[in-house]
Amino acid sequence: MRRRLQIPPSKFVSLTKKDSSGNDVDKSFSELVDDASKIELTSTDVFNDFFKEYDQIVMINPTKEKFKTSVMDYHFYELMRIYSNALERENSVLFVMGFSFADEHLAQLTKRAAATNPTLQVIVFAFSDNDKDKYLRNLGITGKGTNNNIAIITPTDFKRENNSKDKKYEDLCKKIDRFDLPTINLVFDTIAASIHSSI
DSSP states (O other), rough: OOOOOOOOGGGGGEEEEEEESOOEEOOOOHHEEEEHOOOSSSSHHHHHOOOOOOTTTTOOSSSSSHHHHHSHHHHHHHOOOOOOOHHSSTOEEEESSSSSOOSEEEHHHHHHHHHHHHTTTEEEEOSSSSHHHHHHHHOOOSSTTTTTTEEOOHHHHHHHHHHHOHHHHHHHHOSSSSSSHHHHHHHHHHHHHHHHHHH
């Protein structure tokens, strides 16, 4: 039986901080570096054990080699082929959350599919209002793409379109500041409840 590896919470850096109003905001890069430099590593055993286990799983690391690794490694080549084939199917819908298309090879596959398959709908939930331009830049498009089938939805866009739908959506819109995983789950739970409710 494998023993459970646990790195103490004190060895991690929090990515957020509280602002003057008590809201969570992202730390700057220099703040993250400063926090990381204050962590003392008294024993490297737990980290060595972690990396020993980590090396046994299939993972694409965020390095410049990741494209080469993902294309050369059969597992990832096969996943990209399946992804591309799914996007080419008639009337496909791709929901994107937590991914900014910074991976060029995936951005190009998605952009090409959206350009060649006019029935494909790509719906991207941008993490924050400030991220829309980054998504457009990473996809290399202006507007909504060649076939007008790529929608990048910011939290403000979502609230503007849905705030007056009904009470459920009004309550949902009050809870949306950014599209993180819990918020996305709330959105899809509300949509699912609307689809399955008796009208």
